[in-house]
Amino acid sequence: MQTRAAEGGARRRVVIYCRISDDREGKREGVDRQEKECRRRAERNGWDIVAVLVENDLSAYSGKPRPEYERMLQMLRSGEADAVLALSPKRLYRQIKDAFDFFDLIVQKNIEVETIKQGRFNLSTAEGRKDARRAAVDAQGESEEISERVRDSKAETLAQGEFRGGPRPFGYESNGVTLRSLICPECSAVEGFDADRRCGACGAEAANLPGSEAWHVEAATDAIIAGESLRSVCSTLAAQGVRTVARRYRQEDGSKGEPESRDWQPSELRKLLLRPRSAGLIDHYGEIIGKAGWPAIVPEDKWRACKAILEAPERRTTTTNARVWLGSGLYVCGVCGETARGSTTGVGGKAKAGEGEKTHRPAYRCRTGKHIVRDAYALDAYVEGLAVDRLSRSDAAELLLPPVAEGPSRQELAALANTLRAKLDSIAADYGQDLITRKQMLDSTAFTRARLEKITAEMVAQTSGSVLASLPLGTEEIAQQWEGYHLDKKRSIIDAIMTVTINKARRGRQPGFVPGSGTGYFDDSTIDIEWKKPR
Template sequence: MTKRLVEGSPRRVVIYCRISDDREGKRWGVGRQEKVCRERAEHNGWDVVEVLVENDVSAFNGKLRPKYEQLLAMLRSGEANAVLALSNKRLQRDWRAAFAFLDLAEAQDVAIDTIKAGRYNLNTAEGRAQARRAAIDAQEESEEIGERVRDAKADNLAAGTYRGGPRPFGFEADGETPRSLLCPKCGATEGFSVERECGSCSAQAINAPGSEAWHVEQAMDTVIVNGSLRAACRDFKEAGVRTVARRFKQADGTRGEPESREWQPTEMRRLLLRPRNAGLIDHHGEIVGRAAWPPLVPEEKWRACKAVLENPGRRTTTSNARVWLGTGRYRCYCGEAVRGSTGGVGGRAKVGPTGKTWRPKYRCYTAKHVSREAASLDTYVVARAIARLSRPDAAELLLPPSPAAGEGEDLAATANALRAKLDGFAADYAGDLITRQQMLDGTALTRKRLEKTEAQMAVRASRSVLASLPLGTSEVEGLWPGFDLDKQGAIIDALMAVTIHPARRGRPAGFQPGSQAGYFDERTIEIRWKDHQGKLLPVDDSR
């Protein structure tokens, strides 16, 4: 039932506070809006019945504002008959919503007061007209701001310059100066061209060791080698490298003091996939040209990293770390992968000094076929891997041959030329030099060539995890325990395919009754080696 205003009684006011995106978190935060509105309510002699706070919600983009809808419901029901806000722009920036609000206020005898513009007078035609003009002006202001921002970004996009925003990791606040480059010849730390050429001695710059740019390159190398974002995050943590300081949103909707955080895999993925790392400009996910700043890494390396991260077959998980070396990697004879599980040890008499009645096992995902004691199987697989890596001819067997003379084509230059050609088709069509069909045909053909070139760049920059190992030496065995499970798994993937066959009847040869080991029979484990291209070699009869 609608409550009407009793003559002489104080109005029941709702204070409405909204912050669309107060990045400074200081000037007109929710706390200050509420404070000045309460002071105005006390001055007016009004009773505050509710304070509604809308955090990071725009009044212009048309999205639902739950607290604003609650305000309207309270006015319709008569629970409140007055509204207080910082300004009319806090209430609405869309003239349609404003007109509907004013109609409701007039019908329900609602008083509207704002700190910046004063009280609305809806009792006269002139007062209602002023209120509606203010709503139209507010929308016009929002639209003009949007147009200026879009135009500025379009100009920046055409020029390949920075389009604004928070400081990107690896760059200075201007978004275009790498943090930081170093000339290996003369030691210069500034004055480099877009091609990373030193202005003093014309030498090619490198990323200064320990700089943000250097850490970005190292993280890409880590991902290209073993595909692990967690490993890259661990490297950053050990080096004390944190995210760029940001003002994060607080509980009251304001922004706190600048704060940096440890890198998480999701943030690391976004960082490494940025086209700006390779000196490229993107628009709505499409590369549209070269940027006006020096790249942090060669385009080939960025594309190789991108290919790894966007590979549909890449393992992703929300767990903190890999627990099982063989999970999803070893295969059951049925073709399914195996998963980590546990199994009993066969009674209390076999528990042994650990006191555990179970031990880790690998099981077929179907739960119908093979099951093997995990530690014994991993030990066997690792021993075979180390033996293979330590062979004198390991490098010849496992690494691709060096590129022949004449294969050093500058793919980056080819890609840039093709992108320029695409721009040329549009310009020629606009100048009536070619027909629409000629433009479409030329664009389609050139795009295919560009996609092929980009794929070649990714392949050329990618390198096997085996290339980082001292192949053909005994050092591999000593280094292996220091590798995390992601790197160990990447090495196993590059070396072999492991298949588990059904267990044989009886105890395996050499089994000692009373030992803590399970019935592990290496004859049931099939290992097929891979060549440098990752292709399986013929079955190894020795298994």
């Protein structure tokens, strides 16, 4: 691009602008080559380089902000520079609007623009401006054609149930199909499995290899179904040293840094557990459209049970302010029926507290603050002791777990669900070929979808059983494992087996209390426990 010569024949002050759209490995090789060629051209032209602006792995067509490009425009407007060097016009712009705005600035400020591949456009004449605008239109058209080809390719891949590309999914290799990792429980093979997880050597169904990414996905799914929170599962993964897939995250300057993995956060873990690919399903804009061409990490019924829990309207969605109270929101006031909240209560001043000790202790209060106050440590210990005793009884499973429902197995339900999805596809195909009317298509689709929803609901019901199902009920292991349970899991267990009601305390000391014994005034006769029936 060429305009009039610089004022007074002075040497041009040039900005070198380098950009590459896709640099997944972060090697900068493309932009480095551009810079070298532009530097050689600036030296040949006798121009002074005032800045080299680089945007790596950033598309000019995507519409995302380009900080260095905006900085270049500001330098040109302010007079800090009066020339631009780039590899080609496509490095500078890919959208017509950007190009036309750039052309107006060139003419207004008498800016010299040269590209290595196409030389200079002369914007001092109407013909030159027309050629420049035509080239900009062609550049945007080329970008749109590329976008369409990519979209069509992904649509074809989607229809075939194949991996559509993108970053490596956690639990799978970079091809998006091979699991990390499987093992055959019969012959110990670690490769050669089909999309149904069948071992090619002996035909047995594979299991997720302990300690592998797939194994951790399944363990996290089981933990959510068992009543743990996303936060507690993240803590477990962090303790085990399990981190996210390495990604190149966007930096403040708009570029992408080196690949790095991070500790799991509740929001990221939620997305992982909700993705249909873990159940061997493929989705399109949030709708399950069929079985995928890769093996599932978890059975579909288990995935749907986890999904139902995570998407429940009553589920708390914030991921901060970790719970520190076992009974907050669970224990009930015996006077007004409101749930208890965490608070504090005095111990009788500094004299009774002792030197260096706190004058207040954690306590539960009615949410109205008027009816009940109870020492949190003593009440929690009492409730946990009752829970462990109940869960350790030899008849605990009979008392606490619902009876096994009769009906199709989970494998039969999954097969029926896939059949109904295929039927939805065939209905759409029949309508597309004018074999059925629009009314027939709508009626058949509605009927088939209703059946599919019923089947998926049955799958969820079979797997999303009580949090108690994952416990070693009726054994001494309950007492041994209880202290190791996360607070969220303890809360889920207590909520599943009992209702704790705190009644008004009696005046005076508890009968049998011995001064100086170090015990408090906790009176368990003021606590009512109602055992819940299996649900």
